[in-house]
Amino acid sequence: MVRGRVIALSVTDVRFPTSSDQHGSDAMHTDPDYSAAYVVIETDATDGLKGYGLTFTLGKGTEVVVCAVKALAVHIVDREFEEIVGDFRRFYRQLTSDGQLRWIGPEKGVVHLATAAILNAVWDLWAKQEGKDPQKLLSCIDFRYITDALTEEEAYDMLKHGKLGQKEREEQMLKNGYPAYTTSCAWLGYSDQQLKELCVKALKDGWTRFKVKVGADLPDDIRRCKLVREMIGPDNLLMLDANQRWDVQEAIDWVSKLAEFKPLWIEEPTSPDDILGHATISKALAPLGIGIATGEQCHNRVMFKQFLQAKALHYLQIDSCRLGSVNENLSVLLMAKKFQIPVCPHAGGVGLCELVQHLILFDYISVSASLENRMCEYVDHLHEHFKYPVTIKKAAYMPPQDAGYSTEMKEESVRQHRFPDGGIWQKLISGQNV
Numbered sequence: 410m411v412r413g414r415v416i417a418l419s420v421t422d423v424r425f426p427t428s429s430d431q432h433g434s435d436a437m438h439t440d441p442d443y444s445a446a447y448v449v450i451e452t453d454a455t456d457g458l459k460g461y462g463l464t465f466t467l468g469k470g471t472e473v474v475v476c477a478v479k480a481l482a483v484h485i486v487d488r489e490f491e492e493i494v495g496d497f498r499r500f501y502r503q504l505t506s507d508g509q510l511r512w513i514g515p516e517k518g519v520v521h522l523a524t525a526a527i528l529n530a531v532w533d534l535w536a537k538q539e540g541k542d543p544q545k546l547l548s549c550i551d552f553r554y555i556t557d558a559l560t561e562e563e564a565y566d567m568l569k570h571g572k573l574g575q576k577e578r579e580e581q582m583l584k585n586g587y588p589a590y591t592t593s594c595a596w597l598g599y600s601d602q603q604l605k606e607l608c609v610k611a612l613k614d615g616w617t618r619f620k621v622k623v624g625a626d627l628p629d630d631i632r633r634c635k636l637v638r639e640m641i642g643p644d645n646l647l648m649l650d651a652n653q654r655w656d657v658q659e660a661i662d663w664v665s666k667l668a669e670f671k672p673l674w675i676e677e678p679t680s681p682d683d684i685l686g687h688a689t690i691s692k693a694l695a696p697l698g699i700g701i702a703t704g705e706q707c708h709n710r711v712m713f714k715q716f717l718q719a720k721a722l723h724y725l726q727i728d729s730c731r732l733g734s735v736n737e738n739l740s741v742l743l744m745a746k747k748f749q750i751p752v753c754p755h756a757g758g759v760g761l762c763e764l765v766q767h768l769i770l771f772d773y774i775s776v777s778a779s780l781e782n783r784m785c786e787y788v789d790h791l792h793e794h795f796k797y798p799v800t801i802k803k804a805a806y807m808p809p810q811d812a813g814y815s816t817e818m819k820e821e822s823v824r825q826h827r828f829p830d831g832g833i834w835q836k837l838i839s840g841q842n843v
């Protein structure tokens with residue numbers, strides 16, 4: 410049963426100095442410190458349950474998102490939790506339509522990341538309090554701006570249809586898990602030697618799908634792709650990620666030169682906002698058998714709708730913190746189902762694997778009912794800071810067993826990594842080795 414009045418929201422700027430070892434580096438983010446605006450909501454219910462939420466950020470960006478979370482907090486503090494989730498669509502709209510804050514969005518950028526952090530905490534708490542049925546899930550979705558692509562009635566039919574075979578799919582997931590690919594072997598800043606060692610280890614651990622960062626320098630890309638293809642052999646899957654580095658024609662020319670390494674997709678070849686540009690690249694690369702993947706910086710359901718309508722992507726990469734939490738991700742999963750495009754979530758960041766596993770398991774069990782051309786990203790960093798970290802077995806995500814959204818961080822990790830006064834940052838700032 411839903412219970413309690415929200416009495417407090419706290420937000421912390423948590424940063425991990427990942428840039429010092431080039432973890433997470435790509436052609437556009439050369440010094441990424443994986444970070445999070447970390448939200449905790451408390452109610453006055455006697456159960457003592459709290460909701461934990463976050464949005465993924467990089468370093469300095471976190472302080473801006475923290476400000477936005479504080480500005481939005483007024484919408485949630487001092488409200489009955491039942492009032493919030495009882496009409497979740499209305500609450501979602503209230504957050505995304507704040508008369509003053511929407512001007513610096515709407516539903517995009519910093520305010521939308523802050524919205525995601527807050528709503529992820531709401532979902533975490535709600536999931537701990539009670540289960541959900543299709544009707545309830547639908548009532549969380551804001552269909553505004555997407556009814557020309559997906560109506561509420563269609564969504565309801567999909568969820569009802571998704572009930573068929575659900576039990577079997579649940580059992581299958583519990584037994585085998587959801588297939589994953591790894592990005593952790595080939596961040597852009599890693600040396601060739603590192604690449605080799607990480608590929609050897611990943612192959613030994615059973616990985617069969619690998620993503621390589623590209624886009625900064627063509628001869629480097631050719632050398633690194635050759636190396637990785639040699640390491641993983643002809644049958645394993647190889648994906649490329651340019652993180653928005655190129656213009657449209659440049660993307661076509663550059664990727665054509667990497668075609669010999671047989672990549673399954675090129676991810677974010679150009680500006681994440683350029684839907685027609687992606688469609689052009691998609692057409693040009695189709696004869697080479699290379700698909701387009703994008704979504705980690707696709708800021709809302711409207712963008713995804715247009716990507717789908719314009720046939721501008723082949724692999725749709727939802728992000729648990731970029732979109733407005735589970736609410737908006739649900740609408741995108743349902744649109745992907747309608748347009749028959751596989752969802753392959755983005756998870757390169759702190760906490761993203763923990764969150765997104767819930768979305769993709771839900772997608773398989775209740776929406777897509779298919780594993781064809783589908784896999785979820787995995788990066789091998791910072792899981793030790795979470796109270797309920799992901800479990801990977803034989804390169805697959807095993808379904809989480811604890812109630813909630815797996816968003817809670819260990820208290821000690823938050824204390825140590827709080828910026829700028831946490832122990833790790835104090836040592837770095839004062840020039841000591843950590």
Ligand SMILES: C[C@H](O)[C@@H](O)CC(=O)C(=O)O
Pocket residue numbers: 432433434435438441592650652705755756757758786
């Ligand atoms: C800055 C992040 O590490 C980014 O490179 C992640 C990404 O593009 C991915 O995981 O895909």
Ligand SMILES: [Mg+2]
Pocket residue numbers: 650652676677705755757
């Ligand atoms: Mg990417």
